[in-house]
Amino acid sequence: MDMLTGVILAGGANRRMKGELKGLLPLGGQPLIVRQVACMSQLCDEMIVVTNDPNPYLRILDRSVRIITDFFADHGPLGGMHAALSLAKNPSVWIVGCDMPFISCKAAELLLQRKQDGFEAAIPFVGGELQILHGIYDRICLSHLSKLLEKGENTVSSLLGHVFWSELADSYLRENGVPLNFISKIKTVDDYEALLQLGL
Structure with a gap:
């Protein structure tokens, strides 16, 4: 299986979190982003965090994690994906959002297998x-991203019109033992408090 680069997109204004950085929210005694890096490192031999402000992450992440900023500032996840694919050393890149507490290595393995059937993304x-932010993308997608960003596009869905991609259905993931909560996101303070109620 190809070597894999793991990417966490940690940009955004966090308005619905009262300005708190989602990646730094404590879960199970660790900042969420530290949990994510530990999970993704089981599968990825390179880890990248894309953020507009590296300082908070430099203090808590291992030095082996590369912390980079966008080339195209203020273009949302599309700008973050562009930066990551520009600098990733591996051809296959697993991209997640920093607000996802239950990311799944098993789902990523299945997606990587599907991508290797000849797709640019799974x-x-x-x-x-x-679930565009839990996908596996080939570095070849970078050329599509550059063109979109130069036109001023910033929605991730706009990428799918230009990439040869395949989906993996929830039924297939479930049959292969993947709990479907891996798509969960912390969007608001209420979402975070609900997670804490679960004892995380």
């Missing part, structure tokens, strides 16, 4: 939606 289709 993306989970769970709960009736494509």
Whole structure:
């Protein structure tokens, strides 16, 4: 299986979190992003965090984690994906958001297998939606991203019109032992407090 680069997108204004950085939220005694890095490192031999402010992450992440900033500032996840694919050393890149507490290495393995059937990207289709931030992307997607960003696009979905991609259905993931909560995101303070109620 190809070597894999893991990427956590940690940009955004966090307005619905009252300005708190989601990646630094404590879960199970660790900042969320530290948990994510530990999980992804089981599968990835390179880890990258993309953020507009590296300082908070430099203090808590291992030096082996590369912390980079966007080339195209203020272009949301698309700008972060562009920066990551520009600098990743591996051809396959697993990209997640910093607000996802239950990311799944097993899902990523299955997505990587699907990508290796000749696709430029493999993306989970769970709960009736494509989960673009938990997909595996080939570095070749960079040329598409550059063109979109130069046109001023910043929605991740705009990428899918230009990339040869495949989905993995939730039924397939479930049959292969993947709990579907890997798509969960912390969007608001209420979401975070609900997680804490679960004893995390």
